[in-house]
Amino acid sequence: MTTNLGRVLTCSYKELCKVAYLNGQHKLGRKLSYSRGNCAVTTHYTVKPRESDPRWEGIEMERYADEADVVIVGGGPAGMSAAIRLKQLANEAGNEEFRVCVIEKSATVGGHILSGACLEPRALNELIPDWKEQGAPLNTPVTEDKFALLTQSGRIPIPILPGFPMHNHGNYIVRMGHFVQWLGEQAENLGVEIYPGFAASEVLYNEDGSVAGVATNDVGVAKDGSPKDSFERGMEFRAKCTIFSEGCRGHLAKGIMKKFDLNKGNQEQIFGIGIKELWQIEPGKHHPGRIEHTVGWPITDMKTYAGSFLYHLAEDNLVAVGYVIGLDYTNPYLHPFKTFQQFKTHPSVAPTFEGGTRIGYGARALNEGGVQSIPKLTFPGGCLVGCSPGFMNVPKIKGTHNAMKSAMLAAEAVWDKIQAGDSQTEGVEPSAYEESLKSSWVYDELHQVRNIKPAFHKFGLYGGLMYTGLFYIVGRGKEPWTFKHEGTDNQSLKPAAECKEIEYPKPDGKLTFDLLSSVALTGTNHEGDQPAHLTLLNDTVPEAVNYEKFNGPEGRFCPAGVYEYQPNDSGEMNLIINAQNCIHCKTCDIKDYSQNINWVCPEGGGGPAYDGM
Numbered sequence: 001m002t003t004n005l006g007r008v009l010t011c012s013y014k015e016l017c018k019v020a021y022l023n024g025q026h027k028l029g030r031k032l033s034y035s036r037g038n039c040a041v042t043t044h045y046t047v048k049p050r051e052s053d054p055r056w057e058g059i060e061m062e063r064y065a066d067e068a069d070v071v072i073v074g075g076g077p078a079g080m081s082a083a084i085r086l087k088q089l090a091n092e093a094g095n096e097e098f099r100v101c102v103i104e105k106s107a108t109v110g111g112h113i114l115s116g117a118c119l120e121p122r123a124l125n126e127l128i129p130d131w132k133e134q135g136a137p138l139n140t141p142v143t144e145d146k147f148a149l150l151t152q153s154g155r156i157p158i159p160i161l162p163g164f165p166m167h168n169h170g171n172y173i174v175r176m177g178h179f180v181q182w183l184g185e186q187a188e189n190l191g192v193e194i195y196p197g198f199a200a201s202e203v204l205y206n207e208d209g210s211v212a213g214v215a216t217n218d219v220g221v222a223k224d225g226s227p228k229d230s231f232e233r234g235m236e237f238r239a240k241c242t243i244f245s246e247g248c249r250g251h252l253a254k255g256i257m258k259k260f261d262l263n264k265g266n267q268e269q270i271f272g273i274g275i276k277e278l279w280q281i282e283p284g285k286h287h288p289g290r291i292e293h294t295v296g297w298p299i300t301d302m303k304t305y306a307g308s309f310l311y312h313l314a315e316d317n318l319v320a321v322g323y324v325i326g327l328d329y330t331n332p333y334l335h336p337f338k339t340f341q342q343f344k345t346h347p348s349v350a351p352t353f354e355g356g357t358r359i360g361y362g363a364r365a366l367n368e369g370g371v372q373s374i375p376k377l378t379f380p381g382g383c384l385v386g387c388s389p390g391f392m393n394v395p396k397i398k399g400t401h402n403a404m405k406s407a408m409l410a411a412e413a414v415w416d417k418i419q420a421g422d423s424q425t426e427g428v429e430p431s432a433y434e435e436s437l438k439s440s441w442v443y444d445e446l447h448q449v450r451n452i453k454p455a456f457h458k459f460g461l462y463g464g465l466m467y468t469g470l471f472y473i474v475g476r477g478k479e480p481w482t483f484k485h486e487g488t489d490n491q492s493l494k495p496a497a498e499c500k501e502i503e504y505p506k507p508d509g510k511l512t513f514d515l516l517s518s519v520a521l522t523g524t525n526h527e528g529d530q531p532a533h534l535t536l537l538n539d540t541v542p543e544a545v546n547y548e549k550f551n552g553p554e555g556r557f558c559p560a561g562v563y564e565y566q567p568n569d570s571g572e573m574n575l576i577i578n579a580q581n582c583i584h585c586k587t588c589d590i591k592d593y594s595q596n597i598n599w600v601c602p603e604g605g606g607g608p609a610y611d612g613m
Contacts, residue, residue, distance in 0.1 A: 041539055043225035044531040046600055055226040063215060065236035068099040068193075070414060071213050072243045073200045073252060075104030076113055077176070077400050078386025078407040079245035080183035081127055085411035087190035093419075100192045102184075103214065103237060105199035107605035109184040110177035112247075112584055114276060114362040114613045116309050116322060116397065117176040118142065118168055118291060122441070123404035128186060137182055140173040140314040143289030148348075150296040155348040158465075163473055165395035165449070168291050173311045173320075175612030176400070199604035203252055204236060210427030211381025213238035214252065219603050223529050241414045241428040242382035245407060248365045249586035251600055253388040262375035262384075268488045269369040269390055270453075271590045272305070275340045275559055276322035276613065277518075278360030285352055288314035293397075294349075295461060298342045302460035304329045305368070305453060308343055309397065310352070319352065324397065326368060327489035327591050328457060331499045332553040337363075338504040341512040345505065353511055361521040362613045363559035365586045367392045367399070368453055371446040372485060377410075377434050381427020385410045391442055394453045395468060402442045409436045448477030454485055490593050496551035515561045522583050523609030524560070526602050532579035533602040534562060534588060541596040542575035550593060557591045559583070583608045 042048065050056040070086055072079045083100050090098035106112040119138065124131055131138070147166050149156040160166050184194055201217035213236060220231035244253045248271065257263055292310040299306040305326035312319050323340035344350060367373070367390030375389050385407040392399030413433035417423065437443055452472060456464030471479050486492070507514045526533075536542065546552055547565055552573070554563035560583045565573045584607045589599040 042532065042536045043223065044533065044535045044600060045221075045225065046598070047535050047537060048225055053225065059227050059231065061233060063233045063236045065238055066101075068101045068237065068239045069418065070100045070241050070243060071237045071239035072100065072102045072245055073214055074245035074247060074250065074386070074388075075102045075106070075109050075180070075184060075194060075196065076245060076247055076386065076403075077180055077183065078388075078403040079104075079243070080180060080187050081123070081404040082243050082245060082385055082407035082411045083187045083192040083194075084127060084183065084190060085408045086415060087187070087192050089412065089415045091190060096191060101237060101239075102187070102192060102194045103198045103200050103216070104194065104196045105601055105604055106607060107197045107609065109194060109196050110180040110612070111196075111609050112607055113177040113180050114274075114364040114608075114610055115176035115400065116274070116276070116311060116320060117174050117179075117400065118309075118311060118398060119172045119174045119176075119179065120170075120396075120398055120401040121172060123401045123408065127404065127408055134186065135182070137178045138172040138174055140289055140312075142168040142171045142173060142291055144287065144291065145169070146290070146292040148292070148294050150294050150346055150348070152297050153347055155294075155346075165393070165452075165468070165472065166291075166293055173289065173291065173313050175313070175315075177610050178612040197605040198235075199601040199606075200237075200252060201234065201601045203255060204238065206381065206426040208425050209380065210425040210429070211242050211256070211379065212427055213242055216604060217601055221530055223531060225531050228529070240418055241430060243407070243410060243414065244382060244384050244388050245386045246388050248367050248387040248390070249589055249599070250388045251589070251598075253384055254589075256379065256382070256384070257375055260376070260379040262377075262379065264376070266375060267369065267372045267485050269367055269373040270485050270489055271327045271365050272324050272368045273327055273336050273363060273557070273559065273585065273587050274322055274324045274366050275337055275363045276320060276361070277358055278613065279319045279321060279353055279356045279358050280317050281319050281352060281356035283317055285356075286317045286319070287312045295465075297346065298339055299325070301329065301331065302462070303457055304334075305456045305464075306339075307397075308349075310349075319356075321353075324366070326453075326457075327365070327557075327587065328486070328492045330492050330494045331502070332493050332496050332550040333499055333501045333556065335502065335504060335556040337515055337518070337559045341507060342504055344511055350511055358513065359521070360611070360613055361518040362608060362610055363583060363585045363587070365590055368394050369485060370394060370453060371443065371450045372482065374446075377437060378429050378431050380425040380429045383410050383414070383430050383433055391446065393445055393449055395449050395472070402445065405440060405442050406437060409433055409440060412436070448472065450477065451479065451481075451483045454483035457486060458483060489590055490595055493550055493553060493591075493593055495549050515559070516581075519560045519581055519583065522560075523611075524581060524583055524607060525609065526580045526582065526606040528580060530603055532577050533600050534577050534579050534582060535598045535600055537596050537598060541594055543573060545594055545596075546592070547573050547575070554588055554592060554597070557587055559585060559587065563588065
């Protein structure tokens, strides 16, 4: 049965966002989840199939379906850029009926977006040349760059010259969620259909094996996996071509890569975790346009890639501060959140925040594999864009401009292939996208910096800084070799018995904070009576492997207090999953030693409610 959702839902995405927001307000004041007192048991249908569950007998499972020319999964910078470019091409060709649908799991456009963020406007200049006249929220041009090496009590300035990765003049400090909202408005003005609160949970396939689109997740499923009286089947969004733009470690892209073997011949992606706070500081300490980065303390392991950022926005005395740690760290006792809190206590950092107020918190995984880890980008029926495949420039700590450009190139290839009408499969594969990306400034930029991240891991902090100076700043990446990464992040952990526990200072509630009070600032909300979306492929692995061998690292690497170990009545440790706390950072899906945790989408609209993070 087919309905045209574009005709049924005639209100704008801003109106949809407002309704979703108002409906969720009464829930945002809830208490964050603590332990339930019982061990984690996976009930999600991706692990426990409904076909063998008698409770699902006789339940109507037919889905309504909608058909578009192109469906885009994920409404971040890349997804919106792809949508805008597609409609530009269609409208220029006089084909205003060409349907482009963006499916976004957040209740509001931009609500799940978290980034530093310092935006390099190169791709934006190409996509929307008159962005200033159109009111793009790029209100803080960079005026000052600072870079330093921190010791426990000292600070050693490192000069930044033109050509250095940290040279940001010409860039803009932005609140990325607001920028994405603006992109959404531009897309809608062109005729793009945007559906926030729709969580794509399943890839659909044609009979010939090509991708046919996606289906949104079911609602009204109880925590024990049974159908509630309110159960409703998800909806199908079918398309000639589907663009996956889910962001870093997208769960559908993860499955697509496996099904089509897209990582064959490359190195598996490696990641970092970025943790961020938004502060309102005293006016006398505020310097709009200033950017500061540091490396060194409090990380004492010289081979753990880590560093801070501090951006002064030209808005209400706001400062964005954050810390990024490579997830290839080896000590299971390392606690990224507490490391970030400790960083703020440094004598050269703390004065900035004294007398200030913390108003925002969040975290997100980010791609750090570079050009060595880019998968094959196309497959029958679709392609990967943005941070799904991973185009972040690690030494710059920037990826938005590359993500946007990749999406624009993909959109052009998709348009051309659909217009050619010569696809050999039912779902269109935009094969030209792969070559155009490799011929673009995105690939050139990533190739130049390909050895910097592995150089830090190979040679340590000081060796990495020297390598960057010699081979990037001087040689611009022209060295005739390419370093390999040393394996995936989950493989890097050493057994707890081989590592030293790390002591962290207790939070004072003024400069440093505990985890749950931090998560409360994210506005995170999930329907409580639904199966946990943090699924375990084997419910016994956490206790038998993670706790026994690594002393439960998921309780430390998660920046939202989702995982904790508690003793049962027999004194045995059990993993508790507080799924309602999840801020969708994807760190657990990446760092879990045995890859037993598989993150899937919760009900649409669930998750954080970031405001310009």
